Amino acid sequence: MGGLRRLTASFVVSGPCGVAVRDRLKHLTPQDERVLRAVGAHQGTLASRDLKTRCADGLEHSGDTWAARKRDLTGVSSSRIAGAITKATHDQWALARRCQAAHIQKLEAGIKTLRHRLSLPLGEKGTKRAAGGYRSKNEWFRKSRRLGPLEARHAAAVADWQAGRVRVVRGGKRLLSTRHHLTEARLTEDQWRERWEAERWFIAADGESGKRFGNEMIRVTPDGEVSIKLPAPLAHLANARHGRYTLTSTVAFAHRGAEWADRITVNRAVAYRIHLDTERDRWYLTASWQRPAVQTIPLETARARGMIGVDTNADHFAAYHLDQRGNPIGGPHRFGYDLSGTTTHRDAQIRHALTRLINWAVRAGVAAIGIEDLDFTPEKTREKHGRRKRFRQLISGMPTGKLKARLVSMAAEQGLSVVAVDPAYTSLWGAQHWQKPLTTPHRKMSRHDAAGIAIGRRALGYPVRRRTAPPPHDRSDRAGHRTAQAGPGDRGREGTRPPTTDRPPGGPSPSGKRKREPSASETVWDAPSAQQWVHDSLMHTG
Template identity: 45%
Template sequence: MGGSLRARKGLRPIAAPFTVAAPAGARIRDRLRLSVGDIEVLTAVGGHLGVLARADLAERIRIGDVTAAHNGRAERKKRLTAVASSRWAGAMTRTSEDQYRLSLRSLRDQRAGLRHAIAAIRRRLAVGCGQRQGRVRGYADQEERWHKQRRLQVLTARLARVEYRIKQGRPAIVVGGRRLVKARHHLADAELTEQQWRRQWEARRLFLTADGETGAPFGNYTITVDPGDSSVTIVLPEPLRHLANAPRGRYRLAGSVRFHHRREQWLDRVQAHRAVRYDIAQDPARDRWYLDASWSADTSALPSTEQLAASGARLLGVDLNADHLAACVIDACGNPIGEPVTIPTELAGPAAQRDGRLRQAISDLIRIARQHGCAGIAIENLGFDDARNIGRESMGRGRRGKAFRRTVAGIPTARFRERLRGMACHRGLVVIAVDPAYTSKWGGQNWHRPLQQQAKQSTATRHHAAAVAIARRAFGHALRRRPGVTVRHQRMAVRRATGQAVSLPKVQGAARPPRTVGTSHEGGKTCRGPGGQLAQLPAPKTVRGAPGPRPGPDHGDPANAGDFA
């Protein structure tokens, strides 16, 4: 649909599909089996460095939103080196800068969301109760309007506070998590005792992060993992050097790690002495310690959507829903292949179980894509940012509206996108994101019935039709089907062939009669036999008293123009 026609019909413009970038790095984890002495040393080191890191973060916030040349990182690192070490100080100042920049981005996103919500409420308040102006509908009654006016005041006050923080360049950062801080006053609702809460709070405020350095022994001098014997050693801060049990102020842990997942990639880096970052974390609920290794990945050029379409590869279109994934395989011409697939997600329960079920669903998608020889997976570029901000104004009201908003909020859009991007990249698949506009509506109108006719062993739903529309948009094809172009049985269907590249204009005025067997052929078509899909003459009507039909050839005999001369 052209831009002018789309504007006349009130449809928003469709963004072009794009290839999702590959993950910028990798992160693996292994358990640390520590002794009692190791736990005491790690707790002392993490607590000491945590106090220094929080002080440095507070100082960075006081400096405000300035450029990197004026944030005073060199001076702060010099002061921290005297009470820790140069590498610990570098990691702390780098972490403070990252936290500060991330908080500022979150504030700006919150400001944008508040502005959208305020604008939506003001548009509806400008319309009288029960009235409608264009596409803007007023509130149902005076009571709902009064509640929305109060909400507008609350959002306006919240927006003023956010804008003040952005202007001052001082975001509010809670080291350990704001949710855990609020749980301290509601321990019964959080199902925690005061001792359990205290253990979680202290564990989250430990600082045991060491940045990697290319050229250092095994990629990291502060926390070193020897690939030969899997031993782990850390550099102790200056005030805790008396706890060292290894040369040069180092402490060697009794436990060891092996990193079974992606071990070959990790070995390639540490044996080449390339930079690897390590993080030591504590899980108080399980009473376990973990060591995380992370590194940046090498950038590689991914094929564009035009290159995929030109190569003739297949795509797996996926429609993400609250409780399942609907998928369908599409060839390069935009035709569905095989049976539509439904993968349940069941994203309920604890966070660990939800993440595991989501990973299993993505693994099933990748397996299906590889079985059908697909080059990539097409998904919708969902964010639901505006929907979450102005959901009360645009997603209905009452019990049904609340249930629908809860369904939208339960769809794991960001987590699904990040998990799929990482897992598909490591299996050699490309992820293509498309504009989600009208995929469900146009897919259901144009592809639901053909999918149901094609499916033999499963039931096609409108979500599968949306998956077809998503994959077609990734290839650059239109979402709508022209009637009369394609049918289920092309050899047995009685129809006249139509051009698939352009639409033929309708005949104006008197209708043109169908071409019969005896009519001379027009155009460049060479076949004039019965297989030319020509319309037969209608059977003559028998009228009482009228002469019989004119003798002519039998129904099965070939006919030509000379027989009717």
């Protein structure tokens, strides 16, 4: 194999299990805004207090402590609000634990790399799998001093993990740090304070099947009327029966509105969240619900109508259309995006590029899109690519987690499946076997376009490499067309030509040697795997 690692088998990614839609609350009166701010501040205080208690419990948390916290919150709100707050607290604590585990793994990777490089002689070259030695004594000395602080941070993180201690900032650590850099953020203290308070509000309610319109706390009628069940201390602000406040604004979900209406008509659970965008001074209502788990289609069905192979890059998607036998059709397609600027701008760029990619796939008539199962976690460590700052920024800037989630969700709306493949050697073998043969005066092929072909062929179950070219006329036999695609069951498709007939079957050649030595194949056969993508809430945090 020459050191090549075994490839994991391709698999069809599971479809989305949840839906979220959003609409703006327009034309709110001053009284509406005062009520929303009062409810958000009151419930936000309760949520902060409950999170503090949960963090103090640590690993001692149990069903009894959960019930005790919920009883304390019920007296100053209601049982449903208490349930929503404690559930959000548990989700936030669990997210903090996953972040803590990821931080420990990152520290361990950095320490391992430092120890390895410090053990090597100065100037020793590295390999693709491991970095080499440091260039100078000065760099070796500085890295040896860095090893101590990393080990201390790792020991402290492990101690916190074992003790069940987590550190959570309601409102976000980044926004908290912005308080000390208002000039760079171009914010006044009042503007920052308004944003900080809005991020710490809590105006949300979990759905309840069987209740009227699927939610008892925040109720939205089919006509779009929004009403809120006020907590007990704010019941005097109600303008409707049973301690409810009805907003003057109405909502109408343009996207998936029919699906939302079907759910609330039969009183199926729908969760709601109301939040304020302080930059635009706009209020929004977000509705979300779960979908029943849909069985993914078999891999053979996904391959039946060909495949779109997609190579993900720092500034564009390189896609190629392949037929059922793995043959490229037409020319390459590129869908560009810009990942600079704010998070909102990057998300919009990714969505626009994915929309164009999916629309093209629908027009091409395929049933699935093949994409690499990328994970740059081991590659982001500073110790492995310390001098290659631009490369580290390039890897860190690619939103692989959000890309996976968005592609699966958007493709499912168009009836397309997503096939994830092992990313090993796709760019290398694609450029080696497909870039030059497909380059013409009227068609320019890049390394990324060739990688798209390699990804598509791997998703279809074919090897990346093409069949070997026939020998010239003056060797062993006559030249024949040998670059056509063969089926995956034809085991001799990349072997040598048939032996000459001037010897008995099974006997040696007249010269005692083979006419042509077999070429070393670079094909690595897929190994079985039960891998699947897991949609982690880490990729959805703001």
